[in-house]
Amino acid sequence: MARILIVDDEPHMRRILASNLRQDKHEIAxxxxxxxxxxxLGGNDFDVVFTDQKMPDGEGLEVLATVRDSDATIPVIMLTALASIELAVESMRQGAFDFLTKPFQPEVVRAAANRAAQHAILMRENALLKGTVVRLEGKSDIYGASPAIQAVRETIARVAPTNATVLITGETGTGKELVARAIHRNSPRANKPFVAVNCAAFTETLLESELFGHEKxxxxxxxxxxxxxxxxxxxxTLFLDEAGEMSAAAQAKLLRILMDGQLLRVGSTKPRTVDVRVLVATHRDLPQRVRDGLFxxxxxxxxxxxxxxIPPLRQRPEDIAGLAERFAKHTATELSLPSRRLSAQAMQSLAQYDFPGNIRELKNLIERAYILSVxxxxxxxNFPMARAPELSVAASAGNGHAQPAQSAVQFPAEPFDLTGFLEKTEKDLILRTLSSTNGAQAEAARRMGLSRSALAYKLNKYGIRASAD
Ligand SMILES: Nc1ncnc2c1ncn2[C@@H]1O[C@H](COP(=O)(O)OP(=O)(O)OP(=O)(O)O)[C@@H](O)[C@H]1O
Ligand SMILES: [Mg+2]
Known part of the structure; x- marks a missing residue:
């Protein structure tokens, strides 16, 4: 049972909400x-506040601000008309806990209230433990002095204590998972599980049962x-990586969980209630996928x-030196190596490089340089890569000896489809290897470190006809 304040200028709307919420024995004002x-708000302790957006004497955002000023642990749920989705987004940015679009389903309202009430309890326990109301300055191991990264850290500090779903976008290696983990660590759920799943790693049906479970x-x-x-x-917290790859069925199930916390296992009609905060990441252009009817x-x-x-590293070169030094220090400690300086010229060559693999690539470059440097x-x-702004893909040539990279795959223009790009590259490498073995599959498979059957599968997949051997 929670104490709930409903703010709305329409008496009819207040009545409907109140009667829904009373079913769960909440006390309503x-x-x-x-x-x-x-x-x-001045004289009472509330656990949850519901507020309408547009009222004759002001806006829901003002109610939100008042609540935040008096007790930031009280979750505020915004009530909006479908047309004002942008306002809803703005209010989540300003710290609202959730938003509901009118007209509401009674069970959605009740589920939202219950989640919020539970959240309020967690927040209070957490505040007691920490001796502070909200941790606005969350601990973070996300480094970078650029305005873009500072803004990322600020947003993390702002949203971590809420239950808001966060969509994290950025190229490979920019730190999407790092951000997701930071949000979890700085949330009231920090002592509960953080589960990460890469949606692109499963087939459609497997992903569904992986995420939602299944019945016998x-x-x-x-x-x-x-x-x-x-x-x-x-x-x-559940972190859905590559969420753009979800099938229509999985998308429908996810939507239901986000709306009312109800989960359906595959093959079951009996809903189960779960309380999970969802964070998602994608390298895809989701609005485009929406326009294409895929999302x-x-x-x-x-x-x-x-x-x-998270912008790519090449768009914030001012972060490179600081990150490089940090990774250097880290590598020295980790590998118990003597500490080494990065020369000014080394820094300069890094600054000019465009880092298609972003921070992950920088980290790897530093580690390798540390180990190789005498x-x-x-x-x-020590940074040969940093001189050639392209992605080298090693293709072993004719004689079977290890060779320096023979083919340089041009880094594709942005935006690009990673899967398509990798497939094209794979097909290209297979064709070249086959041509270097005069079509002998067994030898080609050996050179590529593939089993015969794996190669046969790939030949079939790419429609490559090769002579049998
Ligand atoms: N700002 C940063 N400060 C320190 N380390 C970082 C930062 N950004 C990324 N890293 C490090 O770079 C590596 C890659 O980060 P992460 O795995 O989070 O990237 P990602 O965006 O999820 O990549 P992918 O799209 O390939 O899954 C990790 O080792 C991470 O710790
Ligand atoms: Mg990742």
Whole structure:
């Protein structure tokens, strides 16, 4: 049971909400506008506040600001008309806990209230433990002095204590997972599980059962019931990496969980309730996928409530030196090597490089340079990559000996489709290797470190006809 304040200028709307919420034995107070809400908040302890957006004497955002000023642990749920989705997004940015679009389903309202009430309890326990109301300056191991990264850290500090879904975008190696983990660590769920799943790593049907679980007999091979990752992440955070790859069925299930916390295992009609905060990442252009009909628009809006975009390293060269030094120090400690300086020229060559693999690549470059460098100072000769702004893909040539990279695959113009790009590159390398073995498959497979059957599969996949040997 929680004490809930409903702020709405329409008596009819207040009545419907109140009667829904009373079914869960909540205690309800009502306010017909911003002023009345302020008066109520002044003298009472509420656990949850519902507020309408547009009222004759002001806006829901003002109610939100008042609540945040008086007690930032009280979750505020915004009530909006579908047309004002941008306002909803703005209010989540300003710290609202959730938003509901009118007209509401009674069970959605009740689920939102219950989640919020539970959240309020967690926040209070957490605040007691920490001796502070909200941790605005969350600990973070996300380094970088550029304005873009500072903004990322600020957004993390702002959204971490809420339950808001966050959509993290950025190229490979920019730190999407790092951001997701930081949000979890700085949230009231920090002591509960953080579960990460890469949606691109599963086939459509496998992903569904992986995420939502399945009942016995749901499909061939399902010889016993199994809980999915959503259930495993109960009370914690689920990080859906490459979320743009989800099938229509999985998208529908995810939407339902986000709306009312109800989960359906594959092959089951009995909903289960889960309390999971969802964070998603993608390298895809999701709005484009929405336009192409591949991604649900309503789901997109739910996911994109708080967007965090991490720009590629080449767009914030001012971060390179600091990160390089940090990684150098880290490598020295980790590998128990003597500490080494990066020479000015080494820094310069890094600054000019365009880092298609972003921070991950920088980290790897530094580690490798540290291990290979014989001198006390790491010079530019330790960064051969940094001289050629392209991605080298080693293709072993004719004689079977290890050779330096023979083919340089041009770094594609942005935006690009990674899967398509990799497939094209793979097909290209297979064709070249086959041509260097005069079509002998066994030898080609050996040179590429593939089994015969793996090569046969790939030949079939790419429609390559090769002579049998
Ligand atoms: N700002 C940063 N400060 C320190 N380390 C960072 C930063 N950004 C990324 N890293 C490090 O770079 C590596 C790659 O980060 P991460 O795995 O989070 O990237 P990603 O965006 O999820 O990549 P992918 O798209 O390939 O999955 C990790 O080792 C991470 O710790
Ligand atoms: Mg990742």
């Amino acid at each position: 009502e306010a017909a506008g911003v002023e009345e809400a302020r008066a109520n 007999g749901a499909f061939t091979g399902a010889d016993r019931a199994r809980q999915g990752l959503f259930e495993a992440a109960h009370e914690g 649900r628009e309503d789901l997109y809006y739910r996911l994109a409530v708080v967007p965090i975009h 001198r006390e100072e790491i010079g530019p000769e």
